Amino acid sequence: MSQSHSLITELQTKIHEKDPGQVEFLQAIDEFFSNLTPFLDKHPEISEKHILDMITEPERVLQFRVPWQDDQGEWRINRGFRVQFNSAIGPYKGGLRFHPSVNLSILKFLGFEQIFKNALTGLPIGGGKGGSDFDPKGKSDSEIMRFCQSFMTELHRHIGPNLDVPAGDIGVGGREIGYLYGQYKRLRGNDQGVLTGKGLTFGGSLARTEATGYGLVYFVKHLLANSDDSFKDKTVLVSGSGNVAIYAIEKVHALGGLVVTASDSSGYIYDPEGINLDLLKDIKEVKRERLTEYVKARPSATYVAGESVWQHQVKADIALPCATQNEIDTEGAKRLIENGVKIVAEGANMPTTLAAVDILHAEQVTYCPGKAANAGGVAVSALEMSQNSARLAWTFDYVDQELDKIMQMIYENCRDTAAEFGLENNLLAGANIAGFKKVAEAMLAQGLV
Template identity: 55%
Template sequence: MDLSKKEFIESIKNRNIGETEFLQAVSEVAETIIPYVKENPKYRNTKILERIAEPERVIIFRVPWLNDKGEVEVNRGFRVQMNSSIGPYKGGLRFHKSVNLSVLKFLAFEQIFKNSLTGLPMGAGKGGSDFDPKGKSDNEVMKFCQSFMTELYRHVGADIDIPAGDIGVGNREIGYLFGQYKRIKGEFTGVLTGKGSEWGGSQIRPEATGYGLIYFVEEILKLKKESLKHKKIVISGAGNVAQFAAEKCIELGAQVLTMSDSDGYIYDAEGITIEKLNFIKKLKNQNRGRIQEYANEYNCAFVEGKKPWEIACDIALPNATQNELNEADAKVLVKNGCYCIAEGANMPCTPEAIAVFNQNKVFYAPGKAANAGGVAVSGLEMSQNSLRYTWSREKVDKKLKGIMKDIHKVCVKYGKEENGFINYEKGANIGGFVKIAEAMLAQGLV
């Protein structure tokens, strides 16, 4: 690669005007990949990173639907098919008002490295809509999902592109989407993952991202000859990933102190127990309530309009959304003794925050490695669908734990520095890149 990091990033910026999230994701990867490419002659003069940063295909479409008042509403749908060098496109659908092309390209780009790290034959994609299910009736969500799939169906398939869930797309939405695909195509195939266990889904798929995150943290702690027992954990978010990360932490003897939503965070100094966590699950998954109700129920602190990074902890798990943890937050965490940050969300730490962690030799596990458990079990669901068979909960959990251990090994292999410190960001980027680059070079000019 003849371009310098600065020249490469500038060229990406000029080709993707205004796409700040996508530029941030590519820039972060370029920091470690470009030096590696220059050190390895076979990757030079192939423009391999330029090709990886360019989607193979972007689909944008109109989604008209009828609300409960009988009024026509129109949203925009997307599918970014990023890279198919090691398998069919694989990645979630996000339904949220913040969804735009930049956000989905950043997520699809991250997905390339994440899927590569799992060791499973999955390419990378991402999609969704600026539709927000929050506050909508089941009937409205169904009508939107049916309209969305009426266009999307022609671009996906069990051997082409297999979407899954993401923010705003849970079991309800996956059910409506799958039902419409089956209705149109007349096929019962593994076109979507995250399905219900009664109709082709995998055991522990809902738990997979949160559980996998904690399995990765366990591997980090083993380097210090430590375990999660009695560790103080600060978690942001209160959705699927946060809930099951908290569940696994509690199971392993850690003390979970916080959870949050867009209104603020709760701080339970006594620790969130399984009983209390079940209250949160019901509150969020069934009642669609706000996290403040937990504070009212259990008489603990609720801090309005803030994130939980000011609470002293051993381990911080940002599980909410991108760029939720900034430089100032990082400095407070380090000052208060936090020595491990593992991302359950995608790109929740800003570049400035990551720099603070690296400068202070704090273990920082990027989402493309630490939260890969979700897509890993999606890949296992694809395998089960192909076999027309369902594995037990214990078997899937064992496979998930093995995959997270293997991802950790790859990160250590490529991220170990001369002073012995493990730069997980560098390790995940290079480890994911090598497999993709080798596949693309072997397949010619793709």
Template identity: 50%
Template sequence: MNSSNERCMDNFIDWVESRNADEPEFIQAVRDLACDVYASYSERKAWQSAKVLERLSEPDRIISFRVCWEDDRGDIHVNRGWRVQHCGAIGPYKGGIRFHPSVNTSILKFLAFEQTFKSALTGLPIGGGKGGSDFDPRGRSDREIMRFCQAFMNELYRHIGENTDVPAGDINVGRREIGYLFGQYRRLANTFSGALTGKDIEFGGSHVRMEATGYGLIYFLRCMLARRDQDLETQRVAISGSGNVALHAAQKAIDLGARVITLSSSKGVLHHSEGIPGKEINRVIELRMDSTELLEKIRAAAGGDWHEGEKPWQFECDIALPCATQNELDGEDAKALAQNQCLIVAEGANMPCTETAIEIFKDRKILHAPGKASNAGGVALSGLEMAQNASFSRWEQQRLDEKLLEIMQDIHNQCVKHAGEHDGYVDYHRGANIAAFNRVASAVLAQGIG
């Protein structure tokens, strides 16, 4: 990028920062994209004239609302709820609902921003959005979870629909919560439609939906390895997290011959140098329990060492899959991975690597796949669930798994095409950003100013 473009990009980032004070996650996500796309953006005068990048740095709308609900003792609680509808230029807004005390506007804006470009990479007609609440479900009864979900949907239902905005699950929002949310939506809207994805198979859900993000991550990883004439056989894989994505990624990696040596929670890391047995992953994958309790169950059955307060990245591995949360892998972690000869980092969470970590990966020529590419399996399957709902059909598991594999292979090819290959190194991060931005920007430009 020449000095003139660098000044223009710096001015753009300054503008974003001035408009989004105290929203560091959102600013990080915008800056991450802009750094990779600004050189090509500056060459497209029509894009610049229409202020496409500026428009995409502002959500279409942010809906904020109060959520009042009653606990089992009859006490009333007041939480906040949000839905960020970032961009619907390619299709209905699409993105998960997250229930966690850390949820705020910045996090939801960054997730919706990332979702827009992740959706674009799938090639499906879906846009980007995200929603959630600062509600903490830990320690709550099933009845309390139900009442909260119903109260949340009492406001959200006005803003969603199969051709408008189609939420899905996210952290602390699984099949149970989607069931309660969908049931309340159906009653309020008086219609049975594909207004949410991630539903149970009995009422419009899809095979492979729960596995999709973790499986898709491994399918993308296989493509990265194949370009190096390698496969997953005997590879040592360090995974962070122990939720849906981490467990299904571990399951698929083990099935393909890898050794999964770590899983983690917010309290520490379970390390098993010989590899966690696949049968133990399969055994706990359907259990609903606290992540630390789940890891203790695996350790009791299979052995391994528990490292309190540690991260997975200190151990020797060939591949690192951060699958927990944003900015979990920092510069020091990246240096540790480089020192331990890690070859590939593929993101299973949204923006789990800090900007400093990404720079270290590039400097050390460690292949790095950003979440908007390697994490796209979940939204891809959500899009396929929407297609099944729209046609009142149910596709077989094998067909959906094959389609997921095809989509992840296509995303990988897009990344390689737009990044190029230099001395055997592919900048997947740059390729994903450019490929996704080109599709979204073209759609925004074609639809005029608004």
């Protein structure tokens, strides 16, 4: 056992003892540490200066109460958070999530992943994440506006275009970003670069809505092209029916593939003729209804309540999990292998358990981790920041082309870094090492801060 491996094991044990209840954060730590040994063996200065110890501790964790009033006049209280994890290569950058499951463990895991995801884009942005255990489902527009205004009344003290630039995530779309920015402007004045994912009328970027889903598909496109292959005639399984899933489906269809599934928290649909994107967008983006409405209007589709896409028995080539963390477990991984899936690329953050990743690797399934494959959203957020700084608005085609270039660069960086350290075809190792290398070098250069 090398000295680096011993140091990693010792630090893992230390973190597990300090944060015993933070299950998601510890999972992210364990995944990250799983393949760093070859890099640390070649760079002992990283261990000597305790960079690993520093990078696993957030620079700042904020927690605050969010009081708001519902439509019945009742006073309500939620928790708000912002985890400012690492600013070595730029201002903290990462989304805000509004969902009942939000807690410190989930936001630390997301913020930690964001460090390396952002580093892989090649753009000067650090890692952070935030949100609230507020549930926007079933709330009126007025209630959501009042909640967002209260949330920003505290958060505005801790963010800024050169300090921390939040964006959207689960439960935080264009509507919520608009209300959040409106309150920030009321308190601090016009500063469009403080939030990304804004509306096009007040500093938003074309192609930002599509960016995470499109970027995911571009990553796989370049992976396939590496073997002189393409999406043409490929059957694709997608989970989720939110922003990431919808635009992943759109781009797969544009490239000649066929997506046959989508899901929400109640169940999933299977449509062997291919997901009808216009219908899905109308249900989810316009009417904000459940997927049960899809099958009412689409005779070719079936709806399965209370189950996961990854339990479905159907032959496919590619899987794109775009829903939430840990949605693919060991049984799901085995079912994907039985179904003939050869590529699993993550549109969500950490949707595959560690044990499931091991199964995929053992069966030669190419696994594309979220910190690389779903980096398109934050990449275009950084491009939105650039447009805000320059007081410019780029065309959709220009932003889309830049996104494609960034995703190609990320794929090639992960591929080449894995090969450099004798871990060919292990894109998880390539992503972890490439992202860590950039941040660690910046931290070393800046000293003990």
